[in-house]
Structures are given as C-alpha cells and as structure tokens.
Amino acid sequence: MAYKYYKDNRSFIEACEKTGDAIVVNEEVDWDLEMGAIVRRTCEKKGPAVFFKNIKDYPGFDCVGAPIATYRRLAIALGMDPNSTVPEVSAEYLKRTSDESKALPPKVITNAPCQEVVWTGDDANILNLPSPMVHDGDGGRYIGTWQFVVAKDLDTPFVNWGMYRQMAFDEKTMVGPVLPFSDMGKMWHNKFQPKGIPMPFAVVVNPDPLSAIASCAPAGIAEAEFTSLLMGEPVEVTKCVTCDLLVPAHAEIIIEGVLVPGVTIDEAPFGEYTGYRTSPREPRTVYHVKAITMRKNPIMAMSNMGIPTDEGQLLRSFSLGLEMDKMLRAQGIPITGVYMLPESTHHLVVVGVKPAYANIATQIGQLCFGSKLGPWFHMLVVVDDKTDIYDKDELIHALSTKCHPVNGIRVEKFGVGTPLNPFATPAERRLGAAGKVVFDCTFPLDWSASDVPIKVSFNNVYPKEIQDKVLAKWKTYGFKE
C-alpha cells in the first residue's frame, strides 16, 4: 500500500508553503551569490525553504533552496505531521525500511515529465542552467548540490544513486570528487577508469524528496528499490535519451553524459557540509555532458552547505544513524537506539545500549567504524539504556560524568576518513584517512553495586507515589508548566 508522498519536488514545496515551511520569493535574485546568501541565512536560522521565481539572466527557470533542511520538512516529505518528533520520524523510517524483502523494482514509464524539453548537441550547454555561485570563493558554480548521480556497474546489474557534488567547468564539462570507497567510486576507480572505458551517468537535479532521501541513505539495496520502501510502491522511472540508464520520471532536470577516463580537472574549494571549506583544490573526476532534459518551467535546486543545519547534515545524519541502528540490531547488540546529531555535521553518533557485558562500547565502535558507514563519522558516544539519546542535556551530562578521561576513551589511529574532515592533517586529507574515537559512558560492570553512583534526578530518587503527587499538584503549587 502506498504511503502519502509527493511524486515531484514542486508538489512537495507547495505542501511546505501551506504549512509555512517554504516561502516564495518573487523579487529578482542574482544566481551569483545572492541566492546562496539567502539560502545560507535561512539554514542558519532554521527557517523555511525558499522558492525563487525570478532569477537574473535565466527567465523560465525557478530554483528551490534548502528543500529538506529541517525535521519538519523531512516529516512532510514522509507524509507525516510537520510537528512530529525526531523519534517519531525515525520510527516511521525504520518501520518502512527495515524489511528489505518488500522492496520493489522501479516502474518504467514513457512520456516522462523530466523529458518534456530535450537539449542535445551544442544545445546541451550546462551554462544555460541557473547553477548558483553558492559561496564567495568557491571553485565554480555548483550544478550538483541537491541532486544525485545514476550510474550502472560495468559487470554486474548494480545501479547506484548517490549524491556526488558537481562543479560546472565549461559548457560541456562538470568536475567533482568521486571518493574511492563510495559505491560509484568502486565502479569508476576499480573497473571503468583502469580499462579506459567512459562510464555513462545521469545527474538527477531536483528529484522528488523520497528519491533524494534514498540517494543519501547508505542502505544495503539499490537506492531505486529503497525508494519503493519509502513510497510503499515502485518509483516511476524513464530511460535516458542517450543511454540505457533509468532516471526518476518526475525529476526537474536530467543531465546525461559520460565520465571521462584518463583525464582529471581541478575541482573545489567548496563550502562543505562540515561548515568549512576544507578539501583541497585538486584533480578530480570529469563528467562530459551529452544531453540535458527537463520539465517545462524547470526548477533548479540548491543545498547550501555550511554551518548547521542544511539538508546534507540533516538527511545524512538521519539515514546514517538509522542504518547503523538496523546493523547493530541485526548483530544482536541490545541497543535502545541510535541518534546522529545533525549539529555534529554527521560526525558524532550516540548509541544507547543495555550494558550487558564487558567492553560492549568497544564492540559497537568496531562494528560501526568497520562498516561501510564508518568513513563518514569519527566520534561515537555510547550511553546506557537509561539515557535519552535524543536529549542533548542528558548526553552532555553522561559524557562529562560517566566517561573516564583515560579508561573510557578508545582511540583508533588508522581509520578510513574523507578529504573533508576539517580536523585532519593535510596528509590525512590527501589519503582519506582519519582517527576514530569511542566515548564509553557506561559504568564498568565489575564495580560492586555499592560503588556505582546513583543518578540524582526527579525520576530516579523519589518514590513513585511522591512523583505522582507532585506531578498531579504541579499547577496548584503555582507553576505554569
């Protein structure tokens, strides 16, 4: 049975307008920094998405900024009440996606909206798209900030949808990092590139919100099928005009072409999801454009990475944490939940666990850092099953009182990281290496009961009848809430 969802991003933004979670800007705005500055500010103020209707130099094009930069808009994308809590949104995601055997292959349609307009040959010029100059100092205009790349493996049926950023270089050329541990990186760096074979790609700009969420999720199945779990029915796709790749039929803009073997071009710097411009300007993967297809009156999209919170941080934290939740439960670890803080730019994750045996925090660290999720974060805080993993006050209290400054901190020097880590040394960034750390905030099991400190809180040190009495009479005492 299909869940309530939005087939395209224009209907999603319309829904956001109705709840006050998106605003329409009819004033002319400049694609050169002005749109970026507006979107950055609304992200920092945790404000609404922005729907630009009048872009300088680009009549006929609109642009949406910060489409899913808040949990409210994530809830709307999932067809939920925007006032849903983070645990409620998380529970809904887990309910829909935990049984991967229910995943459905995409449904192929013809006459797709995303091919209402077709540009080929010299007309397929990416500089005729209103790609924003997102931040002053960036290495170029970024077409790809709220998009994903579709690519098919060379010798298996596997198809990847993944968010890999792309900078416009010239009319026909885009450049971007394709990290070697990513799904597309494994195809490109291990198979196509060494054999000198151009790899067909399709960039899906401004997809429907659930396909976008799926493309961010490090799931164990193909993202197109993962999308069907979120939708409750197959995602509609259509065949590209220059290759056999299938793309979401209701996306706004599709850019088709090939990755070019044997050539690299300098890309970056770029204001990144960590809140810094960190990764070096260096030779990166080259995309040659063959065709651009789009809807009539197409809508560009922009995610403005920077200090929290933007959709890169929010969605990646959301799906990384919940995929970790599934993985740990599948391994039989008695966790109460996993929460990755968006404010940590998906670098810090909290795991609640029943401390059932010695060194369980270390085991959780080994599993999480050792998985395909591991390169994207480096701090793991393990708290006991009495701690609310979503409550930052409780987290800071547990970290600063229960984690032994020597015995409770487990450091791994030689982990896999990314070039984007601001704390990493220049050598580590070039190598994609990073240190990892586990903060064990559980009391050791070998302490005698009389040695274990007792948490002094309303819920823990008063008899139930006293708690009930105080709660019942709370307003009578004169308190408002």
Add this chain to the structure above:
Amino acid sequence: MATWDTYINVDFKDMPAEQERVAIIRDLTPNKYKYRSTYAQVKISKDATKYPEQLWIRLGRGQLVPTPCSMEIVELKSVIPAGL
C-alpha cells in the same frame, strides 16, 4: 582587457611568476557565463600593469589575494578528448 581569476595551492609569495605555464583560468565577465573555466598557456606577472589581462589570485581554500596580477593568454587549451 578582461578580468580573470585563478587558484594557486601555494602561498602567494611562492607563486611562480614571470614564466609561461599552464593554468586553469576563470572568466569573470559579468554575464550568465561568468566563472566559465578554461585551460590556457599563460604568462603571469605580479606587476598589475605588465600584461593586458587583469588576473586575481585565490588561494587553495578560496582566499582572495587583495591586489591583482596581470596575465597574457598565450594559447587556450582543451584537456577533453574528442569523440566522446
């Protein structure tokens, strides 16, 4: 005279100048094609008046050097193979 910029991955004081080299330069002409990049064989001077084109320098993380250089474009180049 047109205005361009380029990125360098060294400190400005260490930037090689007064010699021909290949660089990626960006056209800063204010129109819808602003920031179009190209490879070019160029001569760069820290003297802002030596060559006809104005060239701004940005460091590896986008920091703008406050005073411009000058540049002569010797030849435009393409690195993308034909026939893709």
